[in-house]
Amino acid sequence: MLPIKLENIKLNQQYKNREDYFKKMGEQLFSAGLVNEGYSTSIINREEIYPTGLATGEINIAIPHTDYQFSRTTDIFITVLKTPIAFFRMDEPEKTVEVSIIVQILFDNPEKQPDILKELMEIITNQRVLKEMIAAQEPKEVLQHFQINN
Template structure:
């Protein structure tokens, strides 16, 4: 979905996989398990946040090697175009999934637009 819309550059998928192998992003949060894979800004043609709610949880290794693998209920791919810009976005996303009501709002969405709206409400 991202490539045809001009959001990512050549080599993006391999770059995401390589970074995830080196720096896993699975987070077992109090209200929901999430993963926030991303890559260097050089692979981002224009900024985006892509949210995926898989039919079944997808297992990611735990961030910073802290704990068991994480069955992510939501996968949020950050396309941050500015170096160092991930930190602020990561903190905002983590805050959503530490809040039981905000996480329930996001997890309860059944349409793509509903998911976008829920993330924006709490971001």
């Protein structure tokens, strides 16, 4: 079962670039007590070494995450962007992809990671679902796509 809460879905968000996204999201997560000190630095550094952008078709996504030691929970945060931002590609790290949806994952236990990623991939590689997420007016419209498999 994917740990997605309605309040973790943000629509029509705007960021200058991926670093701006990571810093602002990291501050929010830290203020909420969901991550430990150093989370923002860790996720930015990890993204440099292991990029998370996926060229999935017309609508592209990123699935950033970092080491479980920085998280106090297992949670998924979905951000639908107003304007795409560049992420380096997972499969071709020297190239970038314009990402419209960011699915950020927090893990507090490394054993949860493979199952969550597997379940997520089935949903987020479906272009029809991604288009519906981009068109969503309310977070509950996005959430319904993740509850189908729950």
